Amino acid sequence: MAQMKLPMxxxxxxxxxEIVVNQDAAQILSDITQPVVVVAIVGKYRTGKSYLMNKLVGHSDGFALGSTVQSKTKGxxxxxxxxPFKxxxxxxxxxTEGLGDVEKGDSKNDAWIFCLAVLLSSTLVYNSVGTIDQQAMEQLHYVTELTERIKVKSSPREVKDEDEDETAEFKRIFPSFIWCVRDFSLELELDGKTITEDEYLQNALKLKKGIGKKVQDYNLPRECLLHFFHSHKCFVFEMPASKTALQRLDQLQESELEPAFVTQAEEFCSYxxxxxxxxxxxxxxxVTGRxxxxLAVTYVEAIRSGSVPCMENVVLALAQIENSRAVQEALCKYDSEMSQRVDRFPTETQEEFLNLHQESEKEAVKLFMKQSFKDENQEHQIKLIEKLAEKRAKYSQRNEEASAAKYRALIQDLSVxxxxxxxxxxxxxxxxxxHFVEEKQKLVDAYNGSPGKGIKALEVLQEFLIxxxxxxxxxxxxxxxxxRTEKEIAEQRAQAEAAEKEKQIQEESNRRxxxxxxxxxxSYEEHEKLLREKMEEERRKMKEENEWMxxxxxxxxxxxxxxxFDRNAExxxxxxxxxxEDKKEENQGSGLRRFLTAMLPGALGGIIKKIF
Structure with missing residues (x-):
């Protein structure tokens, strides 16, 4: 990928x-076909979020730091x-822009920015100042609103099992969680014993027993962090420099920063x-950049329309986009492969042409299988099969036309x-x-004796003889x-020869x-084989994901x-x-195999009828 010199x-x-996707930035992402590691940072404005992001890039500037009480990052x-490693x-x-910006005064907008950071990232960094106390937890109230702003399943809530807890699935789709505590001045101790940063966070996330509203308010953000995010890491940072120097943090050399802060920042980046x-x-x-x-466009469109982003719908919409693209790119791949082989046209035999087609088709199907996902009912794969059959027919016609042109030129030379x-x-x-019969036979013998009998050789000869x-x-x-008798015998012989040639042409046509x-x-067997392998790989991934959950x-x-907390444990x-139970159902995946034997052969049968 081309290096971005500055953020966008x-x-x-x-x-x-209102929030909108910047199309120039979306285009940059669309050109990235590699897997992406997405690290998003959120937190109150003026807490040094942008500095950490710049450190991850290896720059002292780039993301706007802001040296005043105003939030510099918008959106x-x-x-x-x-x-650097992968x-x-x-x-x-x-x-992300600073949460709680008094100038903006729009907590709803803050909540959506937080929500988008969660949905788009594979690692979410929460940046705060001071200590992890109740006030810090209250500032993280956005995490408690995620259940209202994100849906996992598309089915209406009223038809769900009332005991179904959709938030149990959040851990499957949410990122890992890192809490960065800036300007930390306390000793990492608990009950007189030295503790690690992670133990400090674990202790801060402990729940209180009780049933009152205060207890519920205390526990709710902690429960969300514990149950929604699949790992929890903590880093504490000392003050990087004096208060005066902080106003030009992006201009400071590393030697001007506190050594402990430099070490802590390096440990954060390394992790x-x-x-x-x-x-x-x-x-x-x-997920690739594309x-x-x-995903960003789909989420933002859902928010702008006033609906709640639904993961299931978003994934299906993405699958439609990517599978359609996969079909087109697979067809382009086929054309690209065949264009490298057309210099071998005309082929001497039908088998030779089909070998060229098979080599090109195999590369196209491999590309489709690599790029497609969640192809419901194999809709796009069947479309690809049909389109490849159409392309094969066109290249076959092109090969036949080249063969006919070659042998018409040959017979023209021989018939001078x-x-x-x-x-x-x-x-x-x-x-x-x-004399005429003898000359004609000499021509036929010379024609038949020419090296390499192409696909249309027999038909071109018959065309000439007729x-x-x-x-x-x-x-x-x-x-x-x-x-008169000799003339009748000669006429009958000519008719018999013509009939024999027609028979040969028909036999050749039937053989082809x-x-x-x-x-x-x-082709069907190859599609079936690759599809089975893909389904098995997807089943394996789902099984691993379920076992992890x-x-x-x-x-x-x-x-x-x-x-x-017995009730929580229950x-x-x-x-x-x-x-x-889901895992058990996965192991009974014979339904897809039944689809293979029932659906694809029928589709291919239809293709054969259309072509032949």
């Missing part, structure tokens, strides 16, 4: 609180760079580089002597018919050296038809039991049972 606004926060800004991956950094995973969708589908751009004899009247003399039938009949009729049908069968829920359950037990 991806999602603009316009006057009046969500994006910076795409090659990943070869073949792109690191996408998203810097993000090594542990932040590529963005994925449910089912283990890895997918990320489409015969045509001169006709025009000079050499065959209208007594005995001329025999063209000369009237001339031969006239010469025969005018030859006074022949008796059988070869085409065999090729169509082979069960493991995560078991850890949560163990922690709840340890802390004495709720998690229900979620675990539900996940295990």
């Amino acid at each position: 606004c991806l999602i603009e926060n316009q006057e009046g609180g 969500i800004w994006m910076w795409c760079v090659p990943h 070869l073949g991956h792109t690191l996408v950094l998203l810097d 993000v580089y090594q542990n932040s995973k590529p963005k994925t969708l449910p089912g283990g589908h890895t 997918w990320l751009g489409n 002597s015969l045509e001169r004899g006709i025009s000079l009247g050499e065959y209208t003399k007594p005995g001329g018919h025999q 063209e000369k039938e009237k001339v031969g009949a006239s010469i025969l009729e005018a030859d006074q050296s022949l008796t 038809l059988e070869q085409l049908m065999e090729d169509q069968k082979r 069960i493991k995560e829920k078991l850890k949560e359950q163990a922690e709840m039991l340890k802390e004495g 709720m998690l037990a229900d979620q675990i049972r539900s996940l295990r």
